[in-house]
Amino acid sequence: MTAPDSGATPASPAAWEPKVLAFCCNYCAYAAADLAGARRMQYPPNVRLLHVPCTGKVELEHILEAFEKGIDGVLVAGCLEGGCHFLEGNLRAKRRVQRVREILDEIGVGGQRLLMVNLSAAMAPTFVERVREIVETVRKLGPNPLTTVKPEGAKSE
Amino acid sequence: MIVASPKSVTEVKEIIAAHRKVLFVGCGTCVTVCLAGGEREVGIMAYAVRMARKLEGRPIEIEQVTIERQCENEFIKDLAEAVDRNEAILSFGCGAGVQAIAERFPKKPVYAALNTQFLGILEEQGVWTEKCQACGDCMLADFGGICPVTRCAKQLLNGPCGGSTPEHCEIDNDMPCAWQLIFKRLKEIGQEDRLKKIRPPKDWRGSSHGGTRKIVRNDHRI
Structure with missing residues (x-):
């Protein structure tokens, strides 16, 4: 799987807009996003949806690769706890997300850039609300620090 | 199998701080099974270290490369x-x-990414x-x-000690008393009599107390 290339060289800070990748479970979040669209509900265009069969399919490497490629934030959207189509995929995803947050904190990217949410296919308003939440969180945090790091040898101002 | 646990990203980063081009070598045997040093774990650490x-x-x-077994030259030579x-x-x-690789490539610095812990099983x-x-x-x-050498905290050969509760070790309430387990097991298989034998102190020279161990089996040598 390849994360969308957000472009490692961001535009000027004033023009910067957060780019968020949302791993959306087929049985809930993806359907909720579809419902939000059908209802003409507005949510920030900063989010790219990535359709997955279950959040249990989302591995640590997938999230880490997205951040390495320069994404500013990641949302993992799975079914309500107890409601996973595959019984416990979302519970596994929850533990993996927690582990990735720890890694992101440890290396300095920041675990707050990663959020997991649980919702059902009927919860389009919740999906919209959560997307807004992660986009606003990331907007406050600023760009992924990996995209703003100065090249080696560059003099600091 | 040999059970190991990964070092933290921070520690690994410090260990290889002086280098700009590093080969991460996973092992496809024990440490893959204990989810510490297989292909996936190598990949995850590589992401983290690269970003840091x-x-x-x-x-x-x-x-990154993962070989079948790092403890055999036959596999290491492919590196x-x-x-x-x-x-x-x-x-x-x-x-x-780690040591097998270091011996095979004496001119390259070789570092450990894991803490090797014990011989154990997946519970x-x-x-x-x-x-x-x-x-x-x-x-x-x-x-x-x-x-009892491994599972009794005091390594008693004539246990249990006076500190054990009926089920647990006195040093940790979550740890079962090995001697309680031994007694139950021997009773179940009708061998309680074995406990009547007083065992003399163990000869530890065959353990690491006698220095690094080596096994030579002439019947298998070529």
């Missing part, structure tokens, strides 16, 4: 070309694997427990298949 180094303004190039391309090697094998997904200390003189036949 980039943020420090000192990017690192990481090449030669990759080793030549890199400044240093970070081994995700157990202590034996449940994500949980491993120690079962053997490789003491070199197995006494399991006398103890119903439960090792």
Whole structure:
């Protein structure tokens, strides 16, 4: 799987807009996003949806690769706890997300850039609300620090 | 199997701080099974170290390869070309694997990415427990298949001690008393009589107390 290339060289800070990748479970979040669209509900265009069969399919490497490629934030959207189509995929995803947050904190990217949410296919308003939440969180945090790091040898101002 | 646990990203980053091009070598045997040093774990650590180094303004190039067994030259020799391309090697094998690679490539720095912990088994997904200390003189036949050398905190051969509760070890309430387990097991298999035998102090020379061990089997030598 390849994360969308957000472009490692961001535009000027004033023009910067957060780019968020949302791993959306087929049985809930993806359907909720579809419902939000059908209802003409507005949510920030900063989010790219990535359709997955279950959040249990989302591995640590997938999230880490997205951040390495320069994404500013990641949302993992799975079914309500107890409601996973595959019984416990979302519970596994929850533990993996927690582990990735720890890694992101440890290396300095920041675990707050990663959020997991649980919702059902009927919860389009919740999906919209959560997307807004992660986009606003990331907007406050600023760009992924990996995209703003100065090249080696560059003099600091 | 040999059970190991990964070092933290921070520690690994410090260990290889002086290098700009490093070969991460996973091992496909024990440490893959205990989810510490297989292909996936190598990949995850590589992501983390690459990002951390980039943020420090000192990017690192990481090449990843996982071989079937790091403790055998037959598999290690295939690394030669990759080793030549890199400044240093970070081994995700157990202590034996790290040293085997270091012996094979004496001119390259070889570092360990894992903490080798013990000989143990998978108790449940994500949980491993120690079962053997490789003491070199197995006494399991006398103890119903439960090792007091490993599983009794005091390594008593004539237990239990006075501190055990009926079920648990006095040093940790979550740890079962090995002697309680031995007694139950021997009773179940009708061998309680084995407990009447007083065992003399164990000869520890066959363990690491006698220096590094070596086994030579002439019948298998070529």
